[in-house]
Amino acid sequence: MQNKPTVLVVEDEASLVTLLRYNLERDGYRVVEARDGEEALIVAAEETPDLILLDWALPNLSGIEVCRRLRMRAESRNTPIIMLTARGEESDRIRGLDTGADDYVVKPFSMTEMLARIRAVLRRLRPALSEDLAEFGDIAIDRVSRRVRRSDREVHLGPTEYRLLDHLIQHPGRVFSREQLLDAVWGSDVYVEARTVDVHIGRLRKALIANGERDPIRTVRSAGYSLDEQMKVTAG
Amino acid sequence: MQNKPTVLVVEDEASLVTLLRYNLERDGYRVVEARDGEEALIVAAEETPDLILLDWALPNLSGIEVCRRLRMRAESRNTPIIMLTARGEESDRIRGLDTGADDYVVKPFSMTEMLARIRAVLRRLRPALSEDLAEFGDIAIDRVSRRVRRSDREVHLGPTEYRLLDHLIQHPGRVFSREQLLDAVWGSDVYVEARTVDVHIGRLRKALIANGERDPIRTVRSAGYSLDEQMKVTAG
DNA sequence: CGCCTTTGTTACGATGATGTGACAGTTTTA
DNA sequence: TAAAACTGTCACATCATCGTAACAAAGGCG
Numbered sequence: 001m002q003n004k005p006t007v008l009v010v011e012d013e014a015s016l017v018t019l020l021r022y023n024l025e026r027d028g029y030r031v032v033e034a035r036d037g038e039e040a041l042i043v044a045a046e047e048t049p050d051l052i053l054l055d056w057a058l059p060n061l062s063g064i065e066v067c068r069r070l071r072m073r074a075e076s077r078n079t080p081i082i083m084l085t086a087r088g089e090e091s092d093r094i095r096g097l098d099t100g101a102d103d104y105v106v107k108p109f110s111m112t113e114m115l116a117r118i119r120a121v122l123r124r125l126r127p128a129l130s131e132d133l134a135e136f137g138d139i140a141i142d143r144v145s146r147r148v149r150r151s152d153r154e155v156h157l158g159p160t161e162y163r164l165l166d167h168l169i170q171h172p173g174r175v176f177s178r179e180q181l182l183d184a185v186w187g188s189d190v191y192v193e194a195r196t197v198d199v200h201i202g203r204l205r206k207a208l209i210a211n212g213e214r215d216p217i218r219t220v221r222s223a224g225y226s227l228d229e230q231m232k233v234t235a236g
Numbered sequence: 237m238q239n240k241p242t243v244l245v246v247e248d249e250a251s252l253v254t255l256l257r258y259n260l261e262r263d264g265y266r267v268v269e270a271r272d273g274e275e276a277l278i279v280a281a282e283e284t285p286d287l288i289l290l291d292w293a294l295p296n297l298s299g300i301e302v303c304r305r306l307r308m309r310a311e312s313r314n315t316p317i318i319m320l321t322a323r324g325e326e327s328d329r330i331r332g333l334d335t336g337a338d339d340y341v342v343k344p345f346s347m348t349e350m351l352a353r354i355r356a357v358l359r360r361l362r363p364a365l366s367e368d369l370a371e372f373g374d375i376a377i378d379r380v381s382r383r384v385r386r387s388d389r390e391v392h393l394g395p396t397e398y399r400l401l402d403h404l405i406q407h408p409g410r411v412f413s414r415e416q417l418l419d420a421v422w423g424s425d426v427y428v429e430a431r432t433v434d435v436h437i438g439r440l441r442k443a444l445i446a447n448g449e450r451d452p453i454r455t456v457r458s459a460g461y462s463l464d465e466q467m468k469v470t471a472g
Numbered sequence: 473c474g475c476c477t478t479t480g481t482t483a484c485g486a487t488g489a490t491g492t493g494a495c496a497g498t499t500t501t502a
Numbered sequence: 503t504a505a506a507a508c509t510g511t512c513a514c515a516t517c518a519t520c521g522t523a524a525c526a527a528a529g530g531c532g
Contacts (some may be wrong), residue, residue, distance in 0.1 A: 026415075026419070116337075116338060116339065119339070120339065120340065132356075144409065144410050144411070145409040145410060145411060145462060145465060146411045146456050146459055146462070154466075158457070158518075158519055158520085159457060159458040159459070159519075159520095160519080160520075192520090192521065192522090193521070193522065193523095195479090195521090195522080195523095196520085196521055196522075198478095198479065198480070198481090199480090199481080199482095199520090199521075199522085200520090200521095201479095201480090202479095202480060202481065202482095203519095205480095206481095219478095219479070219480090221477095221478065221479080221529070221530085222477085222478070394507075394508055394509085395508080395509095396508080396509075428509095428510065428511090429510070429511065429512095431490090431510095431511075431512090432509085432510055432511070434489095434490065434491070434492090435491090435492080435509090435510075435511080436509090436510095437490095437491090438490095438491060438492065441491095442492095455489095455490070455491090457488095457489065457490080457518065457519080458488085458489070458518095458519090
């Protein structure tokens with residue numbers, strides 16, 4: 001399956017969570033849940049979601065407080081947040097969006113509108129995610145037709161190698177540990193050996209350099225892997 | 237390719253209209269114009285455009301009001317609408333999405349971005365509006381007579397296979413998951429096994445390659461099916 | 473240079489996804 | 503109303519892909 005954007009839904013009303021999950025998954029997102037503020041902070045750290053839907057009224061920690069704390073952490077500082085508020089709770093702070101949220105939606109909302117908001121926010125803040133086409137040097141990956149090409153040559157990748165490349169290409173140059181890659185590409189719920197990542201990196205390399213091209217993947221000893229930004233300039 | 241999609245541009249600033257028309261036509265669209273809200277409603281009814289670009293600030297009727305009214309009419313209920321808003325009208329953007337716009341663009345915008353948005357919205361929402369004739373490589377499907385032919389040979393398809401091909405051909409190259417196909421072809425309310433899609437894909441293939449022609453359908457392991465764009469160029 | 477850690481690579485059994493024929497039930501056609 | 507067409511599901515064969523262990527190679531360090 002494609003590398004889906006992950007959405008964290010923080011909401012205590014179970015029926016609403018179910019509804020959101022159904023529609024979000026149908027629109028191509030991966031959904032993770034949290035019931036209250038504390039859980040939200042934990043899950044946000046574990047999953048590093050691409051977007052957070054945050055209910056304003058939560059048990060334990062208020063939505064605003066969660067929002068504030070998320071904004072203080074390095075890994076979620078730039079994660080888009082959409083606030084859910086009930087009619088009548090629209091204080092000026094929310095209207096001004098100065099709580100750190102990027103948008104807000106008033107309950108009850110139409111699902112069409114919610115999905116449009118999500119697309120809009122993601123597009124504004126995470127262009128790489130909503131792009132149908134991602135390129136890195138002479139490597140291009142088309143997420144619609146699910147094809148990978150390297151300088152006019154079609155490259156065949158297995159599902160895992162495809163997701164792996166997709167993830168790497170979303171953060172060019174950034175080094176990912178094996179654990180991070182397992183979380184992002186395999187999913188945080190599956191248990192596989194960290195060394196398995198090596199094997200798939202190997203398979204990905206093999207497919208990408210089949211024509212004697214330069215290896216686009218950089219190994220960072222005792223740290224992990226990344227796309228090699230050198231390649232962009234040195235490529236030939 | 238099919239008939240050109242029609243785009244209705246609702247905008248009172250003449251220079252912007254000219255610019256949009258030029259670029260849209262270059263990208264293969266047919267362009268019709270309206271200067272104000274009233275005219276927009278009239279033209280929308282006459283032309284039944286495939287997409288509407290709607291300025292938020294208009295003489296006569298505000299963009300939001302136009303949007304609301306368009307949404308109330310049967311013939312434009314499902315027409316995608318992209319709102320144009322000026323910087324600083326950000327909060328109105330939210331109301332715009334409430335009203336039923338599918339996307340919005342903040343002025344000033346880059347033309348590249350605008351064209352990309354248009355493609356994205358059309359790709360997401362257009363299946364409803366179909367041309368009478370669709371072609372893909374040497375395959376042609378006539379929606380009026382409900383006939384399918386492959387290079388001068390008439391191909392007989394059952395109802396489900398016909399709808400399946402019809403859906404695939406509307407987004408050539410795009411990979412659909414089994415679930416997406418069930419939603420689109422069977423309807424979102426029926427419950428059938430995902431594997432049923434495989435069987436019908438098989439039947440569709442069998443009918444299409446009865447004369448030993450190339451298989452136009454691509455299987456993407458663990459993802460779904462798509463029309464194989466390679467076929468267009470490789471076909472003989 | 474030896475020793476240890478880390479990474480690359482291969483082989484292989486297990487798992488999972490897909491293609492296809494058969495079949496029973498249902499709908500449409502003649 | 504009988505025949506034909508169509509539908510959804512299953513069973514089974516086949517093939518791709520997966521995860522892991524094992525070993526080779528490379529790097530780091532004294």
